[in-house]
Amino acid sequence: MMEDVVKTLKVRVKNKVLTTRKKERLRRITGRDTRIIEKYVRIIHHNRRKVCRRTKKGEIRVHKGKLDELTLTTSKVKEEERRETVPHDFKKMFPYCSHDEFQECRDIAVQLYEQGYRPSPTRPPIKRARRQLINKKRFILVHLPKEKDNTLTRWWVGVRDSLDTWRRGTPYHQRLWLPLEMSTFHQKELKKGRIKSLELRYKRSTREWWVYFQLKVLSSSFYPPEEENSSSLPPAVLGIDIGINIPAAGVLLTPKKKLTSKEIKLWHTKQWNRVNHRYKLKLSRLQRKAALNDQSGKKHQIYRFLGLLRRRYRNVKRAYTHQFISDIVQTIETYARKYDLFVVVGYPKHIREEKEKGKGKSTRKFRRKLHQWNFYLVLALLRRALILRGFEPHRILIIGEKGTSSYCARCGRKVVRPVRGLVHCSSCGYTFHSDLTGAMNIARKFLGTLFRPRGNTITDYLTGQKYSSTHFTVCRGLSHWLQF
Helix, strand or coil, rough: CCCEEEEEHHHHHHHHCCCHHHHHHHHHHHHHHHHHHHHHHHHHHHHHHHEEECCCCCCCEHCCCHHHHHHHEECCCHHHHHHHCCCCCCHHHHCCCCCHHHHHHHHHHHHHHCCCCCCCCCCCCCCCCEEEEEEEHHHEEEECCCCCCCCCCCCCEEEECCEEEECCEEECCCEEEECCCCCHHHHHHHHHHEEEEEEEEECCCCCEEEEEEEEEEECCCCCCCCCHHHHHHHHHEEEECCCCCCCCCEECCCCCCCCCCCHHHCCCCCCHHHHHHHHHHHHHHHHHCCCCCCCCCHHHHHHHHHHHHHHHHHHHHHHHHHHHHHHHHHHHHEEEEEEEEEEEECCCCCCHHHHCCCCCCCCCCHHHHHHHHHHHHHHHHHHHHHCCCCCCCEEEEECCCCCCCCCCCCCEECEECCCCEEECCCCCCCEEHHEEEEEEEEHHHHHHCCCCCCCCCCCEECCCCEHHHHHHHHHHHHHHHHHC
16 A cells, blocks of 8 residues: 655746736735734634644644634524634635635644744744645646747646636636746656645745645555566565764665675765864854844844854755765665565654763763754655655654664674774674664564564554554564574
């Protein structure tokens, strides 16, 4: 059973072709929707006891039905379900906005609030303020044939003009036709899935309009169907241990009883370590200057440079993270052509609580690195990239990694670390890299659950989904890795 993935495709609007009237209409429509979203967020925040609930994982969820009872009146329903008055009547505040558009703005506001956005007097308004979420029924994507050379472009998107035009007392909606800079890459990506919705965004830095298509992608099969069937390939389990100094280490357990250099992989990012150190030095210097009581009147300039440097650092960090994920995926692709592969990644649960101040031998520098380490983003991006390439969800598991680097991968006894990054077993004399030991023990921990009594399930720490051990019967041929 494959899993549907929602993918975002960014397409630039031909801004030079847009007329002044279209730009003004877009500005007014998206500006109005932004104000509605801001009001929705404030209403959710002030009535959070009524409309919000907290899940077992501590996440906040907003009840959309209760939010509608505070903001939208209803007339075309049964008499017992009608709402003629509400505390915050949006239909009176914004008379030219339809009920569907209110619900679309509500969905964006709920998403922002659940992601952690909170309104305050000192906080700036919503980022990407020019935005509007449009469902599939309210826009048309048109591709004109090559024979018609009288147009400026061949790809157009028709968006319903939500600013009502009144004719004989009834609203009449026109369409805004926006020309798109659609390349061959965009056309191939559109064929992979079905368009779910689109979003209009205005980038103030470049003064350009963009269209963000949300595609529902159903991945095709990853394994070659004719030459190499996955059932005929030998089973293998790839254990991956993510870390701070070394981003990831992997060990492949195959039917062979010995490890070779081809089954061991360390993903280094030496260039990123240098770039990260340089940016942190610059940020610390600027923060130190801003913290001083500057009497020369240049303090606002330091804060402006500090904001620019932070945005640049965030973009560089994001680029290196995606490059790191692509390197791991390329290695997994080579293994998947040779083996019936299962990928098991360790989840460092409660690692920040265990390394708090006063616990263990953790230093202040290490704790700072630990709290800046976004391991959840790495795991989510890796899982999403593999699913988009055709991996089934039960072949990508995230399990707990507690204690995997503290036990010998050969005899299973407690080990000591004479040097950081190295483990040595005093009983069997086995010496190995600590991260590779953790990766090997993660794979063995996954195999150990398969030999428990029937009815046992394996839980994915990232999604919370439980898989029966019957999904992994192929891996029983690797039982020799559990024998000490």
